[in-house]
Amino acid sequence: MPELGRAALVVCFGLALYxxxxxxxxxxxxxxRLALSAQNALVAAFVAAAVATGVLLTALVRSDFxxxxxxxxxxxxxxxxxxxxxxxxxxxxxxxxxxxxxxxxGAAAVLLDRKAGRELVAWVVPVLGLVTxxxxxxxxxxxxxxxxxxxxxxxxxxxxSLQSPYMQAxxxxxxxxxxxxxxxxxxxxxxxxxxxxxxxxxxxxxRWTLAAWMFLGIGQLLGAKWAYEExxxxxxxAWDPVENAALMPWLxxxxxxxxxxxxxxxxxxxxxxxxxxxxxxxxxxxxxFLTRSGVLNSxxxxxxxxxxxxxxxxxxxxxxxxxxxxxRRLPLLRAKTKLESLASREATFLYNNLLLxxxxxxxxxxxxxxxxxxxxxxESVTVGRPYYDFFLRAFGLPLLLLMGIGPLVxxxxxxxxxxxxxxxxxxxxxxxxxxxLIAAGAGSSTPxxxxxxxxAFVAATIVLEFARGTQAxxxxxxxxxxRAFGQLVARNRRRYGGYVVxxxxxxxxxxxxxxxxxxxxxxxxxxxxxxxxxxxxTLVYRGLRSTRSQNALETGATIDVYRGGNRIAVMHPGKNxxxxxxxxxxxxxxxxxxxxxxxLFLITEQINPNGTIDFKAIINPLVNLIWLAGFVFLxxxxxxxxxxxxxxxxxxxxxxxxxxxx
Amino acid sequence: MLTAAxxxxxLLAVVAVWFVARPLLxxxxxxxxxxxxxxxxxxxxxxxxxxxxxxxxxxxxxDHRTGKVSDEDYRSLVGELRxxxxxxxxxxxxxxxxxxxxxxx
Numbered sequence: 001m002p003e004l005g006r007a008a009l010v011v012c013f014g015l016a017l018y019x020x021x022x023x024x025x026x027x028x029x030x031x032x033r034l035a036l037s038a039q040n041a042l043v044a045a046f047v048a049a050a051v052a053t054g055v056l057l058t059a060l061v062r063s064d065f066x067x068x069x070x071x072x073x074x075x076x077x078x079x080x081x082x083x084x085x086x087x088x089x090x091x092x093x094x095x096x097x098x099x100x101x102x103x104x105x106g107a108a109a110v111l112l113d114r115k116a117g118r119e120l121v122a123w124v125v126p127v128l129g130l131v132t133x134x135x136x137x138x139x140x141x142x143x144x145x146x147x148x149x150x151x152x153x154x155x156x157x158x159x160x161s162l163q164s165p166y167m168q169a170x171x172x173x174x175x176x177x178x179x180x181x182x183x184x185x186x187x188x189x190x191x192x193x194x195x196x197x198x199x200x201x202x203x204x205x206x207r208w209t210l211a212a213w214m215f216l217g218i219g220q221l222l223g224a225k226w227a228y229e230e231x232x233x234x235x236x237x238a239w240d241p242v243e244n245a246a247l248m249p250w251l252x253x254x255x256x257x258x259x260x261x262x263x264x265x266x267x268x269x270x271x272x273x274x275x276x277x278x279x280x281x282x283x284x285x286x287x288x289f290l291t292r293s294g295v296l297n298s299x300x301x302x303x304x305x306x307x308x309x310x311x312x313x314x315x316x317x318x319x320x321x322x323x324x325x326x327x328r329r330l331p332l333l334r335a336k337t338k339l340e341s342l343a344s345r346e347a348t349f350l351y352n353n354l355l356l357x358x359x360x361x362x363x364x365x366x367x368x369x370x371x372x373x374x375x376x377x378x379e380s381v382t383v384g385r386p387y388y389d390f391f392l393r394a395f396g397l398p399l400l401l402l403m404g405i406g407p408l409v410x411x412x413x414x415x416x417x418x419x420x421x422x423x424x425x426x427x428x429x430x431x432x433x434x435x436x437l438i439a440a441g442a443g444s445s446t447p448x449x450x451x452x453x454x455x456a457f458v459a460a461t462i463v464l465e466f467a468r469g470t471q472a473x474x475x476x477x478x479x480x481x482x483r484a485f486g487q488l489v490a491r492n493r494r495r496y497g498g499y500v501v502x503x504x505x506x507x508x509x510x511x512x513x514x515x516x517x518x519x520x521x522x523x524x525x526x527x528x529x530x531x532x533x534x535x536x537x538t539l540v541y542r543g544l545r546s547t548r549s550q551n552a553l554e555t556g557a558t559i560d561v562y563r564g565g566n567r568i569a570v571m572h573p574g575k576n577x578x579x580x581x582x583x584x585x586x587x588x589x590x591x592x593x594x595x596x597x598x599x600l601f602l603i604t605e606q607i608n609p610n611g612t613i614d615f616k617a618i619i620n621p622l623v624n625l626i627w628l629a630g631f632v633f634l635x636x637x638x639x640x641x642x643x644x645x646x647x648x649x650x651x652x653x654x655x656x657x658x659x660x661x662x
Numbered sequence: 663m664l665t666a667a668x669x670x671x672x673l674l675a676v677v678a679v680w681f682v683a684r685p686l687l688x689x690x691x692x693x694x695x696x697x698x699x700x701x702x703x704x705x706x707x708x709x710x711x712x713x714x715x716x717x718x719x720x721x722x723x724x725d726h727r728t729g730k731v732s733d734e735d736y737r738s739l740v741g742e743l744r745x746x747x748x749x750x751x752x753x754x755x756x757x758x759x760x761x762x763x764x765x766x767x
Binding site for chain 1: 663664666667668670671672674675677678681682683684685686688692693694695696697698703706707709710711713714717718721722724725727728729730731732734735738739742
């Protein structure tokens with residue numbers, strides 16, 4: 001029923017346009033019923049987008065190849081789960097998913113945040129409506145998922161690299177992150193449009209921003225895991241522009257989550273916070289543009305791309321309009337206080353912000369430079385790994401250190417004597433760790449050693465913060481340690497959830513430093529019976545074996561893995577041949593040593609007709625800490641996100657007595 | 663199939679229009695989207711100042727108890743924060759009816 005899908009999208013587009021016009025009119029003329037009607041239009045747009053998505057999903061499941069999209073991205077043999085995930089396998093479906101998530105967020109935000117003040121929400125609705133109108137316009141007029149044609153016997157199948165469990169979760173997570181940044185943007189613009197630049201918009205969007213940031217972070221880690229297991233080159237992050245596209249808004253949102261605390265505590269950085277929200281949202285649009293416009297494959301494909309120019313135009317409009325609005329409202333955004341000392345918590349947040357934004361902008365420059373170079377000079381230039389690695393070290397290592405310094409420094413100002421006293425233990429821990437690592441031979445990589453030492457420093461501060469907090473609470477209430485610990489976290493969820501996230505970043509830093517600075521790699525052409533030695537592993541190639549799965553012919557090499565004279569594993573790195581998709585995929589074999597967090601990573605780069613294989617073995621130390629960091633990151637984010645009844649009551653007292661809430 | 667799709671599409675449009683029009687079809691006089699006056703804005707600003715000062719005071723007490731803030735730093739900061747909180751409360755009370763001020767205290 002493509003007609004129903006098309007009709008639903010047209011209805012969605014109409015509702016979004018109505019939400020823009022009625023929303024602006026209602027807010028401007030202060031007509032409450034018109035504003036409510038615009039709100040309802042946003043909610044109804046979500047229902048329409050859900051109907052359209054339901055139609056496409058049904059067609060995917062039923063292999064209805066009259067839908068051009070279905071025949072382009074699925075085949076009859078494709079397992080059901082991948083038929084469903086083909087929803088985001090192509091551009092049209094991805095845009096539809098964007099629209100569904102966007103309208104879902106929009107409806108939820110206006111319904112759940114009604115308490116934020118009618119006047120503010122009245123101005124938020126047209127902003128959300130405008131973004132919805134843009135995306136629904138794309139799927140109605142430019143890139144429809146409901147195009148039909150004469151049904152072929154079978155579809156072209158799904159890109160084999162997308163046939164992975166990680167790809168079932170990675171894109172939706174990223175979309176929840178990208179699109180979620182629309183909510184803080186809409187509330188920030190609503191605050192500027194209404195002139196209500198008090199903290200309501202921040203209070204209303206705190207959780208939305210945190211949730212979007214969490215989804216973006218988890219989405220990126222799932223993408224890294226997918227790259228590690230599916231792409232088969234031995235790494236997990238290649239500074240690919242598409243990967244960077246998700247990292248940039250995450251960095252901007254990280255900066256915002258920190259600087260917004262300075263506004264809440266000190267009434268400072270109001271303009272900066274607005275700029276960060278605009279930057280994060282614009283980068284989320286830019287990320288979608290990079291991924292979907294085709295501009296990355298070749299600059300020349302840009303002119304042929306159907307959605308690229310639309311996206312670029314919309315990004316320019318968003319940036320220009322929001323900056324003009326911000327400048328017009330500058331008098332309302334004056335800071336109430338000034339930075340009292342360079343040695344204060346707010347100062348460390350400021351340094352952290354400058355480093356995060358600097359890292360974000362250098363990545364942005366690295367991504368856009370090849371595009372600009374080809375557009376202006378006609379020369380294709382590649383910004384490679386050394387550029388990104390340099391700036392990651394230049395900005396990332398000080399950021400890591402600041403993560404340990406910040407939480408220990410008091411707000412307003414701290415004396416040097418006080419600073420010296422509180423940093424004794426973390427500094428001693430870091431120095432001992434550094435000396436121990438040098439003794440253990442980790443001095444071969446200076447950045448790696450610095451990263452480990454700083455990580456030890458941060459880990460010590462986190463442990464100290466939890467220990468001292470629990471002790472203080474215990475002294476005050478006489479509670480047993482577990483209860484005192486639980487109450488400490490429950491009463492300061494954002495602070496201690498944040499510390500858990502810091503612990504995740506420490507694990508991430510150790511994992512990245514270990515796997516990138518201390519990895520070992522060896523390649524060889526092996527005939528059956530031949531062996532390859534990599535550090536303390538001996539790998540013996542026994543031969544090839546082939547099996548047939550639902551939609552692929554799987555050929556794998558049999559490798560016996562010996563360590564200390566004992567056979568500890570049999571691994572099967574190989575290649576899968578997908579006849580329908582006419583693609584060959586690399587299927588790596590990974591053996592994890594859970595005690596050390598190390599991976600033995602085997603790749604069959606080529607299977608030769610005479611039975612020999614071109615084979616590569618990599619040892620990635622501590623790489624599994626990166627995936628562990630994902631779980632810790634999720635835990636910390638959930639702690640910070642969990643509603644705090646006391647905080648809710650306090651805010652209700654602050655805002656609840658205003659006439660418009662009556 | 664085509665007819666069913668068109669009917670369902672039309673039904674979706676009709677339901678959407680009804681849902682969107684519902685607030686406009688209510689009986690009674692048009693309600694205005696109230697904008698807080700200057701006094702109300704000032705009151706909210708003072709409330710935020712008060713909350714900010716009280717939260718800072720609470721955090722300082724806790725940081726002092728955990729040993730993060732030294733006695734010397736505590737003494738130099740606590741007076742300012744108490745004054746800021748008292749100023750915000752006084753300013754808020756000055757612009758608020760007596761019963762409300764008592765309730766807040």
